[in-house]
Amino acid sequence: MTNLPPSAASLRGAVDLSSLVNPAPAVAAPTGKASSLAVEATDATFSSILELSNSVPVLVEFYGQGLAPSLAALVAEFGGRMVLATIDGTKNPQLVQAFQVSEVPMVAAVIGGRPLQLFVGMPEQEEIRAVLNQVLEVAKQQNITGTVPVDDADPDAPEAEPVEEPLPPHHQEAFDAISAGDFATAIAEYTLAIAQNPRDALAVAGLAQVSLLARLEGTTADGIRAAAASAPDDVDAQLAVADLDISGGHVDDAFLRLLELFPTLDADGKTVVRTRLLEHFEVVGIDDPRVIAARRRLTALLY
Numbered sequence: 198m199t200n201l202p203p204s205a206a207s208l209r210g211a212v213d214l215s216s217l218v219n220p221a222p223a224v225a226a227p228t229g230k231a232s233s234l235a236v237e238a239t240d241a242t243f244s245s246i247l248e249l250s251n252s253v254p255v256l257v258e259f260y261g262q263g264l265a266p267s268l269a270a271l272v273a274e275f276g277g278r279m280v281l282a283t284i285d286g287t288k289n290p291q292l293v294q295a296f297q298v299s300e301v302p303m304v305a306a307v308i309g310g311r312p313l314q315l316f317v318g319m320p321e322q323e324e325i326r327a328v329l330n331q332v333l334e335v336a337k338q339q340n341i342t343g344t345v346p347v348d349d350a351d352p353d354a355p356e357a358e359p360v361e362e363p364l365p366p367h368h369q370e371a372f373d374a375i376s377a378g379d380f381a382t383a384i385a386e387y388t389l390a391i392a393q394n395p396r397d398a399l400a401v402a403g404l405a406q407v408s409l410l411a412r413l414e415g416t417t418a419d420g421i422r423a424a425a426a427s428a429p430d431d432v433d434a435q436l437a438v439a440d441l442d443i444s445g446g447h448v449d450d451a452f453l454r455l456l457e458l459f460p461t462l463d464a465d466g467k468t469v470v471r472t473r474l475l476e477h478f479e480v481v482g483i484d485d486p487r488v489i490a491a492r493r494r495l496t497a498l499l500y
Contacts, residue, residue, distance in 0.1 A: 234269070234280050235266065235269040235272065236282055239292075243282075243291075243292060247310045249280065250308055251309055251310060252345075253279055253280055254306055254307070254308045254333065255279065255281070256272055256282065256329070257281075257282050257304065258302060259285075259296070259302060260285060260286060261285050261286040261301045262287065262301060266283040267319060268325070271322065271325060271326060275329065275333070276347055277344040278333060279329065279332065279333065286298055295312075296312065297314075297485075297487075299486055300317060302317070303316075303317045308339055309336075314482050315484075338372060368387075371386040374386060375407060380408075383403075387401075405480050409443065409476070413444055416441075418441055418445075421434075421441050422438060425438040435458050439452075443480055448481055448485075456491060460498060
């Protein structure tokens with residue numbers, strides 16, 4: 198299962214959904230009772246889901262092959278702070294291709310028009326609930342904190358304020374630092390969180406992402422690519438291009454560059470490239486099919 202860092206969410210799950218943005222007939226945003234927090238989406242109507250994701254995070258559940266959607270009840274627990282789009286994977290080939298669905302059920306999220314791949318299969322409800330809380334944290338980082346009305350209560354009752362789950366202390370400090378553009382402090386806070394709990398996957402992924410942002414700060418794409426083209430054997434220059442490709446969604450290009458570079462290096466160089474690849478895996482998402490393939494190839498190169 199992918200754990201989502203609360204920083205730079207647009208760098209994760211680099212899936213191109215631009216082909217799905219079109220003037221096709223829109224599906225209305227879910228409103229009304231809790232059950233209407235789930236809406237069936239198709240290739241033709243998904244553009245409205247992208248629009249809705251600018252207000253609230255949208256969970257995307259692919260189903261099919263005799264399966265039925267199963268996340269509506271869990272999404273309803275969040276009181277309108279997210280909605281669910283269910284998609285029949287056997288009838289919507291554009292969406293299946295865009296989200297790189299290899300099997301169902303598969304669950305992703307869309308936040309601010311950008312996709313985040315979450316998990317394949319159905320983990321235990323508590324695990325899913327934890328991931329959904331992390332989705333809300335990512336949305337908060339992107340200032341996407343809207344709600345969808347849930348009208349199953351007394352209409353005369355005052356509207357309840359959404360209850361936000363607090364971030365752990367070091368995560369909150371990292372979030373505040375990122376908001377201020379202080380990547381060094383964010384890196385330090387995530388590092389402290391990992392020192393306290395080495396199994397804090399959220400901090401590990403957050404550290405990878407903010408480190409990427411820090412490395413790219415003050416650089417230009419033209420400058421990075423020119424330096425790499427003029428020095429193809431310069432490890433740092435090639436690492437910089439891989440960083441740039443990851444940030445721009447060119448995941449396969451980044452992985453291929455580093456995996457082809459790896460066998461040409463000495464032991465120290467291989468350690469540096471391996472470390473950077475592992476960071477990139479965290480940025481993209483460890484359950485992403487491209488990460489799985491690249492990790493398999495890296496393992497083969499190591500042994």
